[in-house]
Amino acid sequence: MKTRNNGSVVRIAAPFWGLMQRFYFPLLVLAAVALMMIGHVNVGAVDQARARVTDAFTPILNVMSRPAASVADALEYGRQLVDLHEENARLREENTRLRQWEQVALRLEAENGSLRSLLAFKADPPARFITARVVGDPGGAFVRTVVITAGARDGVERGQAAMSGQGLVGRVVQVGEWSSRVLLITDLNARIPVVLETSRQRAMLAGDNSDHPTLLYVPGNTAVSPGERVFTSGHGGLFPPGLPVGVMEIGQDGQPHVVPMADLSRLEHLQIVRFGGTGGLAAEAAQPGAMQ
Amino acid sequence: MAGGFWHRLDQTARNLLPFGSIVVAMLLAMVPLPLPGYSVVTPPLVLICLFYWVIHRPDLLRPLVVFALGVLHDLISGSPLGVTSLYLILTYWLLITQRRFFLGRSFGMLWLGFALVAFGASAVQWLVFALMSAHLLDARPVLVHAALGVAIFPLPTYLLQRLHRAYLS
Numbered sequence: 001m002k003t004r005n006n007g008s009v010v011r012i013a014a015p016f017w018g019l020m021q022r023f024y025f026p027l028l029v030l031a032a033v034a035l036m037m038i039g040h041v042n043v044g045a046v047d048q049a050r051a052r053v054t055d056a057f058t059p060i061l062n063v064m065s066r067p068a069a070s071v072a073d074a075l076e077y078g079r080q081l082v083d084l085h086e087e088n089a090r091l092r093e094e095n096t097r098l099r100q101w102e103q104v105a106l107r108l109e110a111e112n113g114s115l116r117s118l119l120a121f122k123a124d125p126p127a128r129f130i131t132a133r134v135v136g137d138p139g140g141a142f143v144r145t146v147v148i149t150a151g152a153r154d155g156v157e158r159g160q161a162a163m164s165g166q167g168l169v170g171r172v173v174q175v176g177e178w179s180s181r182v183l184l185i186t187d188l189n190a191r192i193p194v195v196l197e198t199s200r201q202r203a204m205l206a207g208d209n210s211d212h213p214t215l216l217y218v219p220g221n222t223a224v225s226p227g228e229r230v231f232t233s234g235h236g237g238l239f240p241p242g243l244p245v246g247v248m249e250i251g252q253d254g255q256p257h258v259v260p261m262a263d264l265s266r267l268e269h270l271q272i273v274r275f276g277g278t279g280g281l282a283a284e285a286a287q288p289g290a291m292q
Numbered sequence: 293m294a295g296g297f298w299h300r301l302d303q304t305a306r307n308l309l310p311f312g313s314i315v316v317a318m319l320l321a322m323v324p325l326p327l328p329g330y331s332v333v334t335p336p337l338v339l340i341c342l343f344y345w346v347i348h349r350p351d352l353l354r355p356l357v358v359f360a361l362g363v364l365h366d367l368i369s370g371s372p373l374g375v376t377s378l379y380l381i382l383t384y385w386l387l388i389t390q391r392r393f394f395l396g397r398s399f400g401m402l403w404l405g406f407a408l409v410a411f412g413a414s415a416v417q418w419l420v421f422a423l424m425s426a427h428l429l430d431a432r433p434v435l436v437h438a439a440l441g442v443a444i445f446p447l448p449t450y451l452l453q454r455l456h457r458a459y460l461s
Contacts, residue, residue, distance in 0.1 A: 025385040028359050032381060035363065035374030036420075046373055053367040057319070065323045072325070137324035137334075138369030141414070141433035142421040145370040146324065174370070181370055188425055209430060267324065 051176035054136075054147055058179035061135040062149060069268065127240050129163075130154050130272040135179075137267075142209055144187040146170075148270055151178040161232070161273040167244040167261030168192070168232060169270060180272075184264055185213050185245070194245055194258075195233035199224050202233055205245060205258055212257040215248065226250050230258050240275040306459045310345040310353040311361075313452065317341045318365055336441040337448060338365065339413055342380060343406050344452045346387040347394045349460065358384050372424060379416040383409055399446075406445050410438040 039046050080087065116123065132154070136147030150156050152175050160172045162182040170190065174181040183190055190207035194215070201224055204216040218224060228248045234241025246258040317337035338361075345353045362377030369376075386409065387394070394405055414434035422429050 024355060025381065028355055028381045029378065029385075031359065032362070032374040032378035035377065036372060036424075039373035050367050050370065053364065057368050060319060061322060064319055068323050068325055134324050136322045136368070138322050138371070140334075140369055140371050141417060141437045142429065143369060143371045147322075147368075183370075188421075188429075209433065 047174055050181070051174050051179075054174070054179050054181060055151070055176035058135060058147060058149060058176075061147065062133070065133075065135045072266075128274040130156060130274060131269055132156075132180075132272065133269055134267045142188060144184040144190075144207070144209070144264075145173070146182050146184065146267060146270070148180055148182060148272075149178065150272060151176045151180050153178050155274060156180045156272050157274075160275070161239045161243060163243060163271045163273060164262040164267055164269070166263075167246060169260075169262050169264065169267065171239075172272060182270060185260060186211060186264060192239070192245070193233045193235040194230050195241075196224055196248060197229040197231060199228065202235070203230075203256075205230070211264070212249070212251065212259050214251075215256040215258060218256050224248065224256065240273060243273070307352050309455060309459050310341075310349060311357060313455065314338055314341045314345070314353075314361055315364075317448070318361070318368075322369065334437070335444050336410060336413070336437060338376075338380070339383065339410060339441060340406070340445055340448045341452065342383060343387065343409060344449055344456075346384055347391055347402075348456060350388055350391065352460075355381060355384055372420075375417065375420050378420065379413045382416060383413055386412070402449075403442070403445055407438075407442045410441045411435075414438040 130150050132148040132150035134146045134148055138145060138147075148162075156172055156175050158172055158175055162169045162172060168185060170182040170184040170187075171192070172180050173183040185192060185205060185207055186209065187207045188209050190205070190213065192205040193202065194205045195202050199222060201218060201222050203218045205213050206216045207213045215230075226249045230245045230248055232239045232241055232243040232245060244261055246260040249257055249259055251257040317340070321334050321337045342353075342358065358380050359377050362375075362380045363373065365371075365376040366373045390405075394402060397405075414431075414437060418429065418431050418434045
């Protein structure tokens with residue numbers, strides 16, 4: 001009796017399973033495509049999921065990245081020992097130069113202060129920094145983000161600017177409890193409002209997956225010159241104005257590009273800038289894609 | 293009785309080896325190394341592991357599990373949801389149909405097979421990202437990515453072989 005029952009179940013189920021087997025892979029492929037659609041439509045829920053999963057894996061990545069960082073430190077130490085003497089001479093020379101600059105800066109600061117008091121100028125609120133370690137660099141061919149060990153608990157918010165020592169690195173796009181993700185300025189979806197130093201020309205810095213992001217919306221007739229420094233303009237409200245980004249150059253394609261000041265290939269620690277601004281979401285230029 | 297339980301536990305742990313090795317490979321690929329240009333061309337370790345296990349032990353690595361691993365990768369890495377699943381599943385599909393061909397072939401043939409798979413997976417990635425951003429992207433990063441994977445292929449494969457022989461034979 002039992003065997004006959006089983007037999008009939010198999011007889012019904014066999015064609016079904018055959019069908020499933022045949023369409024198993026196409027179904028999974030369709031499911032992957034469906035996931036992409038969901039990622040586009042329901043950005044909020046997907047971001048939530050990302051934040052949770054990244055939170056869960058950050059401690060593991062943190063532990064795994066320590067040996068790599070130690071090895072890198074050791075190599076760097078060895079390399080520095082070799083040219084210790086030359087480095088010292090260079091730093092001495094630089095130090096004397098910077099001392100002169102310090103005098104100039106102090107004088108200008110005093111002058112600026114007195115002029116501002118004459119004009120009753122309302123200064124920007126001072127920025128504060130949160131420093132965090134880079135533990136994850138997912139390194140896809142088309143995605144440039146890093147995961148850092150600071151999150152909502154430490155005061156990180158979406159849209160804040162991330163700096164390394166020398167210049168702007170990217171923008172916080174996802175915040176978990178104790179981890180967050182920074183979209184680098186070289187990513188395809190990165191858009192940062194900037195201003196050129198001497199010509200005061202505004203432009204949009206747009207990542208194009210190369211090491212040198214493009215400057216968009218620079219009118220052809222404006223006198224911009226290669227070598228001009230590029231700063232954040234502060235338009236949109238979330239980024240403080242005047243963060244150094246890089247140096248402009250004309251690329252091989254004849255378009256203006258920016259060479260970032262920060263070395264994006266060796267990020268170890270990042271500073272997240274807490275700017276006491278209004279917190280407008282306008283700084284986040286909408287782009288179709290994963291990370292916005 | 294207790295022996296049977298421990299034996300089963302041991303067997304289950306061993307059977308999780310393909311899954312575990314892919315998760316470890318995924319996390320290893322995400323560790324930031326301070327080498328210039330490294331983050332762009334991180335070798336596709338996950339693809340190498342998938343290639344090995346689908347050819348040698350597909351019974352321990354179900355397509356649905358691979359799909360889930362792809363989703364996990366996209367969630368952690370910040371790439372658009374579904375992209376990794378898509379190319380992993382396509383790779384799995386291709387390999388499972390060509391498995392008989394690869395089994396028992398020389399290492400050179402496996403290497404050649406992986407080269408085809410790596411470049412195919414890169415092509416799929418490039419296509420998806422180009423469609424998403426709606427213009428032709430520079431394909432060099434994915435090509436370098438695939439070439440690097442092909443270049444280091446013997447090392448992870450050797451390690452996987454050792455693990456396979458030690459725990460699953």
